[in-house]
Amino acid sequence: MNIVIFGAGTVGTSIAEILCENQHDVCVVDVSREVLDVIEEKLDIQTVCGSACDAITLFQAGVITADLCLAVTTHDEINLVGASLAKAMGASRTVARIFETRYTDTSTFDYKRHFNINHLLSLELLTAVELAKQVRSRGAFSIENFVRGEIEVQEIAVEKSSKAVGISLKDLKLPKGVRVGLISSGNQTIIPGADDAIKAGDHVSLIGTRDTIESVKKKFEHKAPSRLNVVIAGGGEIGFHLAGILQKGRFNVSLMESNEKRCEYLAGKLDNVTVLHADITRVSEMEEARVGKADVFIAATGRDEDNIVCGVEVRELGCSRIMSIVRRPDYANVLAKLGIDVSVSPREVMAKQVLGLVETGPIQARSSLFDGEAEIWEVEVHENAPITKAPLKDISLQQCLVAALERETYVKVPGGEDQIQAGDNVILLVGKDFTEKSLEFITPVKDS
Secondary structure (H helix, E strand, O other): OEEEEEOOOHHHHHHHHHHHHOOOEEEEEEOOHHHHHHHHHHOOOEEEEOOOOOHHHHHHHOHHHOOEEEEOOOOHHHHHHHHHHHHHHOOOOEEEEOOOHHHHOOOOOOHHHHOOOOEEEOHHHHHHHHHHHHHOOOOHHHHHHHOOOOOEEEEEEOOOOOOOEOOEHHHHOOOOOEEEEEEEEOOEEEOOOOOOEEOOOOEEEEEEOHHHHHHHHHHOOOOOOOOEEEEEEOOOHHHHHHHHHHOOOOEEEEEEEOOHHHHHHHHHHOOOEEEEEOOOOOHHHHHHOOHHHOOEEEEOOOOHHHHHHHHHHHHHHOOOOEEEEOOOHHHHHHOHHHOOOEEEOHHHHHHHHHHHHOOOOOEEEEEEEHHHOEEEEEEEOOOOOHHHOOOHHHOOOOOEEEEEEEEOOEEEOOOOOOOOOOOOEEEEEEEHHHHHHHHHHHOOOOOO
């Protein structure tokens, strides 16, 4: 693929390395000739010196024929304008990195739609999602991330005395707007069909709005599971996003931050999170915050060394599960020896996301679920795709579920009566052995 990257900073360079390793043609645009000279010495790429908001610069970089443009400078506004301009000039798909959360808040304004950009990508949010997956469930947050949080996913353990045990999905009579997306039993995860039945001990992933999910949870469980105590160290963007995600679930979340002004901001934004003004480098303040009693401790500061040291100290204070963000790859090998159970690297998160975006045809992005048992596809539906020919109830999508439908200004969980149209964006859950068959449903059929 021909890929143009705007920005030769740490993220842009990292993405260029990943794409070169996967044999893609890459051109990097940056305002600094000196920075571009450095990256040219390391990688077999083209470079263009200039602004990502300048049409002449973009023309020289080849955006007119680009399959993908990634705007990943350190300025949101440059990324938004540059990605929008590249799309208007002919790039097939564009992605803009954003830092400010207001740009992803569609309740006030839909920047993605306004600028005609395919994806708004927040590395901080992606890292938070990866951490959240490790805390709660392996797949739920991946789905939520694809549908921009407008639809929720909750994973529920089915109790023995549940009304749902032994009943097929078609006989459960779930209300419109909520679906069973995945059923996990032991080491097996399936995308259920109408005739599949739920067994005691299964974990089901319900997809829908919060209200619809709450209305059907009693079919699967009689009482809510006990809440876990989670402490997050670091109130930067990653910690902020992580707290925001976890506060929706069965967690008591405390967020520790040393900057008093930042604490005030966090407290105003996070309704169900306890914000503590505390310095994680001081053991006495960690003890005062009772981190040793937490079920999960997550070190999410901006410094790897602080994350590692406080993780070790919290282990000694008695916390049973320690997680940490670690940016430097050379630290990864020593973490387990130090008692840190889970580490997440923003660079690896970015690599996974970028490789998921390098797709051709109707699939805009894809991601793996449950150790490869299933995949999530984001699909732009084209004219003459077989999936548009009839209502969903009349299309045999074996091990393939339309989890969400985005049309114009709204996102919904479609029912059997809904019919997909050209121009829609849909989120598909696809079983690992049915990817080729599922691809047939979204690939346009040429007129004879």
